[in-house]
Amino acid sequence: MDKSVRLWDAANGGNGLVRFQPRHGGVLAAVYNKAISVFDVETSTQIYLLQGHSEAVDYICWDPSGAVLVSVSQCLVKIWSMVSGECIQELASPPDQLFYSYVFHPSYSTLLIIGGRKCLELWNMTHNKIMTVSAHEDTISSLAQSLVTRMVASANHDSLVKLWK
Template sequence: METLQTECTPDEHTQIITDVRFRPNSTQLATSSFDKSVRLWDAANPRYSLQTYTGHTSHVMSLDFHPKKNDVFCSCDDNNEIRLWNINQYSCTRISKGGSAQVRFQPRIGQLLAAASDNVVSIFDIESDRQTHSLQGHSTKVHSVCWDVNGEYLASVSQESVRVWSLTTGECIHELSSSGNKFHSCVFHPGYATLLVIGGYQSLELWNMAENKCMTVAAHECVISALAQSQAIGMVASASNDKCVKIWK
């Protein structure tokens, strides 16, 4: 990241890579793919994958690591199947239904898991293996979800709108219609708790939820497929189908 030079380009997945997540407090990361597998890598020595996790019978669409139990991660496929894995046992420990687009653990404590499938976002209690909320309101497919830094609020993005939910009540507390821009991704701003960064077609929307005001920033030449933020350095990264990644300050 200091030089922005490519260190290594390992090529082991045989089809599209759909998600990439770092293992907490580690240089390791995992990738999910259309090739029905999840692979574990070490960014300090990335030439070969460390381990391959197989068992999904369809395209693996997303994965995420538990924030505290860093030997645990989950993945979902486009057959709506969620698998919970133990890294050290190389095995799937639990299979459930309810996620086909994206899965994200609640930050810090990791008690809850948010999973998007079609136009519904389901919240699961990982410890008791039960669904606690079914967040409904989107009229089209939910592309992505993201938690705020404390894990109290969840944002969900579909092409036509962004919704922010309170996990205390299970209610939608803020909603923004796309007004023509096709929304695809979102992330809470690393420095301002009431600001949501939304990736659409070519542009970023900065949405002040408290005042319900928006600012549009031209960003890419295609859809902004993914966003990430760093609390440590206060920056946001955007990835687009135009083959570019950009860092924003």
Template sequence: MSLDFHPTKEDLIFSCDSSSEIRYWSIKNGTSAGVFKGGATQLRFQPCFARILATAADNFVSIFDVETQSCRAKLQGHKNQVHSVCWDTSGEYLASVSDELVRVWNIGSGSKADCIHELSCPGNKFRTCIFHPTYPSLLVIGCNENLEFWNITENKRMTMHAHEKLVSALAVSNTGLVASASHDKCVKIWK
């Protein structure tokens, strides 16, 4: 369902499947190096801190310590399945997206994580999100045909028609470009 490279161990890639298994693989020899339970929809490593992994499953997000394979926190508050998670570049904030709700969490030390911002849009179809690399308080959200730009600190939104179908994936470059992929079979680059 999802995968992510380990931030510091170049030989490891992590994947999750619909059975809630998180498996890590040796890239050099192509074998499974270990497995533990906890992810189904998406997983993402926290930047800067190689041991923290956020995983989405059902209507919650788990924060795992990959070295101990233990759950540090379970982030709850979504009523529907969480489709996407993403970290800001500092690794301090995590965003989670379900159909009608986006939550931004402050991931503290230990097992504490607080929801600090929430965007609720009944009837919307949020699917994916990414923090903008050069504007840290701007969250880009992929929806049905649109991109939502949410300035978290000012709680202001701007909607832009982007595709003819659901925006299913987003990526950012270090130079500030945003890429969107959609079920309309197009990938677009935004400046």
């Protein structure tokens, strides 16, 4: 016996994405194809089953407070309330753009930065406004943020990394 608790069997259709809730740590989100299951790790019980994506969920992330969970597929971003378990906001990708990566802005917790094909989409979730910034010559495959320096790094498939202030 390995003393582990199996909350989700990723071998049966999941893609292995798991994230602990920040600040609290007692809640875990796990992706299973088109759905996200949210668990209380102390009691090993499912709190929410978040459904609504029409394609596989590629990425999940908590906002810095742990109050909302963001799920992303190539064509859709969904914002989920951890108070109600409901989708409170969503953003469809523009017709000529797919979503590949994202991160919260290190200084503005309601600004989501989404990496697409050559561009960064800056989504102000409070005002539901989007600003597009030309960023790379290829798909933006990865984004990272630093709370210390307040910088964002973007990387593309050509291995070019750019730093944004």
